[in-house]
Amino acid sequence: MKMLEKKSYWLLASLLLLSVGVDAKVKFDFSLVFVPEEGGVKFEKITDDADCVADYKGNIVGKTSGVFGSRKTNTIDWWVIPQIGVSPDGRRIGYINEKNGTTNIMIKNAAKGGASVQRTFRTNVEGFTWSPDGKTLCFTEVRGNHHGVYLVDANQGTVVRQISNGTDNDFGGVISKDGNTIYFHRGEGYASYSLWSYDRKTNLFSNYSRGMTACLIPNDLDAIYCARFTTNKESEIWRVNFKTGVEEVILSQPGKSFSTPQLSPDGRWLLVTGSSRSEKEKIDNTDIFVVRTDGTQLTQLTYHPGNDLSPVWSPDGKSIFFLSQRGSAEKNYNVWRMDFSM
Incomplete structure (x- = not known):
């Protein structure tokens, strides 16, 4: 009898421990705006759920991508491209909206509040960047089975200019300071990408090197920051x-x-998205980091168990805009702003 009672006790204890372990994985309240590790940082929500901010079709860190799913690895399919942008004057913020099965670029005031204005009227826009003069949006769209790079006026009209030839898989267009050259990366198979450019005056394409998610350097036209896959399918930042x-x-x-490098306005820092893990909640996610351009002083800026990703600088370098699931019990994505001072 005592042996039976002892077995029953250990069975009950095991079940309790199991239930605690399961709860620990789902217990975190995603409606929280910040966690203790982020104490002292001011976070401001720019969009709300009514803006229907897209999360890159769910393929950034979704279980189906194999990023964190059943394999439980920290490697990420890091060819992803910027999902939000800030106008050069800092007055407007752009994001990808998902509505009725289509995704398009929406623009609104960077200050909280105000209506959004739709700037593309396409089917499957996946990411974009703003030109340095603020007049053009360079975006990636899926048409058929191919990704391509396109241009549209940032302020008015609906005329779209196609940059890609339509038969390749081109992503992440970035416009040079003089507006003449568009840099992008081309997919050449799984985890294989190369950097290309298009000259708007000569209509010539040029191939440079391995890499993806190009980041231009205003004071050095011969160099570029980018992300590259290792043989282990992890992603590094290169110059x-x-x-x-x-x-x-x-x-x-x-x-x-690490991916989507963004050079700070003063040229001292690189802002990146990185794979992370919330140890307390045992949740794999993405967070935002900064690192000096010489590779030193890597600093993690966000610690929320929800995904923080696609960061961009404000023109004065004092703020960072990014996508995040924080502040949403349903884990919806919104555009947020945080202070930066280092």
Whole structure:
């Protein structure tokens, strides 16, 4: 009898421990705006659920991508492209809206409040960047089985200019400071991407090097920051000089991935999205990091168990806009702003 009671006790204890373990994985309240590790940081919500901010069709860190799903790895399919943008004057914010099965670019005031204005009327827009003069939006769209790069006026009209030839898979267009050159990356198979450019005056395409998610350097037209896959399918941040041929890794950590580098206005920092893990809640997610352009002083800025990603700088470098699931019990994405001072 005592042996039976002892077995029953241990069975009950095991069930209780199991239930606690399960609860720990889903217990976190995503409606919280910040976590203790982010104490002292001011977060401001720019959009709301009515804006229907898209989350890259759910393929950034979704279970079906194999990013964190059953394999439980920290490698990420990091060819993803910027999902939000800030106008050069800092007055407007752009994001991808999903409505009635279509995704398009919406523009609204960077200050909280105000209606959004639709700037593309397409079917499947996946990401975009603003031109340095604020007049043009360069976006990626899926048409048929191919991704392509396109241009549209940032302020008026609906005329779209196609940059890609329609038969390749081109992503993440970025316009040079003089407006003449458009840099992008081309998919050449799983985890294989190369950097290309298109000259708007000569209509010529040029291929440079391996890489994706290009980040231009205003004071060095011969170099670029980009992300690259390792042989383990993890993603690193590199600086590539097209003229000298010098290629150097800026940010790499075994078991982690980093992508979408964004150079700060003062040229001192790179803002990146990185794979992360909330140890307390045991949740794999993405967070926002900064690192010096020489690869030192890597600093994690966000710790929320929800995904924080696609960060961009404000023109004065004092704020960061990003996509996040924070503040939403339903884990919906919205555009948020946070202060930056380092």
